[in-house]
Amino acid sequence: MKALTLKLKTDLAQRVDCSPLTPDKLAGKDVADIAAIELVSGRLTLPVEELFDISGDDVNDIRFENSSAKLDHIGHAMSQGRITIEGDAGAYLGQFMTGGNIEITGNTFIYTGCEMKGGQIKINGNAGDFVGAARSGYKNGMTGGIIIVTGNTGARTGDHMRRGMILIEGNAGEYCGSRMISGTIAVLGDVGKHLGYAMKRGTILLPKMPQHGITANFNDCGSHTLAFLPLMFASFKKLDSKFANVEGFSRVQRYAGDVGGIGMGEILVKI
Amino acid sequence: MIINGVSIDKTFAEAFPMKGTRIIITAQNLEWAMHSATAFTGFATSVIACGCEASIERTLEPSETPDGRPGVACLIFAMGGKGLAKQVETRAGQCVLTSPTSALFSGIEGEDGKEIALGKNLRFFGDGYQISKMIDGKRYWRIPVMDGEFLTQENTGVVSSVGGGNFLILAESQPQALAACEAAVKAMKQLPNIIMPFPGGVVRSGSKVGSKYKALNASTNDAFCPTLKGQTKSECSPEVESVMEIVIDGLSKEDIDKAMRVGIQAACDLGAENGIRRISAGNYGGKLGPFHFHLQEIMA
Numbered sequence: 302m303k304a305l306t307l308k309l310k311t312d313l314a315q316r317v318d319c320s321p322l323t324p325d326k327l328a329g330k331d332v333a334d335i336a337a338i339e340l341v342s343g344r345l346t347l348p349v350e351e352l353f354d355i356s357g358d359d360v361n362d363i364r365f366e367n368s369s370a371k372l373d374h375i376g377h378a379m380s381q382g383r384i385t386i387e388g389d390a391g392a393y394l395g396q397f398m399t400g401g402n403i404e405i406t407g408n409t410f411i412y413t414g415c416e417m418k419g420g421q422i423k424i425n426g427n428a429g430d431f432v433g434a435a436r437s438g439y440k441n442g443m444t445g446g447i448i449i450v451t452g453n454t455g456a457r458t459g460d461h462m463r464r465g466m467i468l469i470e471g472n473a474g475e476y477c478g479s480r481m482i483s484g485t486i487a488v489l490g491d492v493g494k495h496l497g498y499a500m501k502r503g504t505i506l507l508p509k510m511p512q513h514g515i516t517a518n519f520n521d522c523g524s525h526t527l528a529f530l531p532l533m534f535a536s537f538k539k540l541d542s543k544f545a546n547v548e549g550f551s552r553v554q555r556y557a558g559d560v561g562g563i564g565m566g567e568i569l570v571k572i
Numbered sequence: 573m574i575i576n577g578v579s580i581d582k583t584f585a586e587a588f589p590m591k592g593t594r595i596i597i598t599a600q601n602l603e604w605a606m607h608s609a610t611a612f613t614g615f616a617t618s619v620i621a622c623g624c625e626a627s628i629e630r631t632l633e634p635s636e637t638p639d640g641r642p643g644v645a646c647l648i649f650a651m652g653g654k655g656l657a658k659q660v661e662t663r664a665g666q667c668v669l670t671s672p673t674s675a676l677f678s679g680i681e682g683e684d685g686k687e688i689a690l691g692k693n694l695r696f697f698g699d700g701y702q703i704s705k706m707i708d709g710k711r712y713w714r715i716p717v718m719d720g721e722f723l724t725q726e727n728t729g730v731v732s733s734v735g736g737g738n739f740l741i742l743a744e745s746q747p748q749a750l751a752a753c754e755a756a757v758k759a760m761k762q763l764p765n766i767i768m769p770f771p772g773g774v775v776r777s778g779s780k781v782g783s784k785y786k787a788l789n790a791s792t793n794d795a796f797c798p799t800l801k802g803q804t805k806s807e808c809s810p811e812v813e814s815v816m817e818i819v820i821d822g823l824s825k826e827d828i829d830k831a832m833r834v835g836i837q838a839a840c841d842l843g844a845e846n847g848i849r850r851i852s853a854g855n856y857g858g859k860l861g862p863f864h865f866h867l868q869e870i871m872a
Contacts, residue, residue: 504705532707567703
């Protein structure tokens, strides 16, 4: 069986909701069934065949080619299988996903991995604002799984994040880890202002002091050797990421905050 | 059957089902891991009064432990999962959490995924400052303590195991019996998945089922007490002056089979010329347990 390939035919005038195109929802469907699936685009519904050239038949291995930043909700609530995206993706990539893998060669728009529960998303580019975050008005962001970003992320990375891991090889924008409840964010590059704003619990791991420093809402708890860090770095080794090659460290400066709230979050900076 | 002049009795050792787990204690160096492991496995010779049977399985190189520090693997067994959970929790709390630089990990996958708490409830010692971390699908707890942080895995696996495998060494003198036991224990300690939970791996007070006193379920094994040769239906021939027992708990019947073979062989290697006369076993007529280890079959 060959991967089910959906090649976008033209530039899109309107955004398209691709949530019906996941391994779970396409299970048991043949190419004709898939071609007839109606996708919401603006005020219209369009059949898949009008937007995409379709080839292949393995619905557990879906490829989007010539993809656009207007394709939203790719991998919505998927629980297994694989989605590969050549090009960019729109908002809500991997929202609610519980398992499986998504990999993209380009950039993603906002809310990547929004409220995801499991699985892995790898972005070989930049991600927009609210990576792994909760939807507006909701209290829990991602609760499991891993998001790897080889480039940079926008603002509010991990907003309301409750569990899981966000690994950023580049830089993270402003308000990284804002309102974070638990989980881990690691950033190899720099981070923007207001790091850990209103953070409740969770860990932000940095190999160097950020350019803007640590805000006054985090108290210095001193330098420590933390036993869990070697385990965490060992778990990175199996990832297809720069994190696999990062030289592990366990010696860190620990900052606890945001003391404007319960102050149980931590920023760990390598020393 | 005679091996190197040592007679192997046509009998079998009886053993019973237990629940077991392996835990790994690491520390800054092996000395401190061993301090913690020794305390963790203390007062754990027999389920009769200790609630569990536990001992150190082996030491671990840094490359073998989850956190890359020197460590010690311990096996602990109890009659049921609940009893095991209670023993693991109280011992971990008093003997590992308290031990400087220690960290505590599970060393075994549970049968059908069955697990018991390891550090799950110890986290409350953190008084709200404890931190959970999910790493590779396993939950760990970071508990702030005065020397830094105590890291513990949340759960450990539980497996069906076998307790009470045993054999008796009958010798012409006490020193000779002990020398044979020491040789056997030394050889058996090279094997994985088993422990000999008694002091030094050796028991001198083997028991029989029942007693003349109604309150007791077990009492001295008078048939193998050399000083009673003239007073009871003795198993000791005139030249036997001392009998010692080695009790083995293991993760499977096969592990105990192998350990008994290695241990009996080591004792027999000393041979009749060193005063070793017979190898027998704790046979209770099938009353003690469903696992039977036939000595002659094991040594065949």
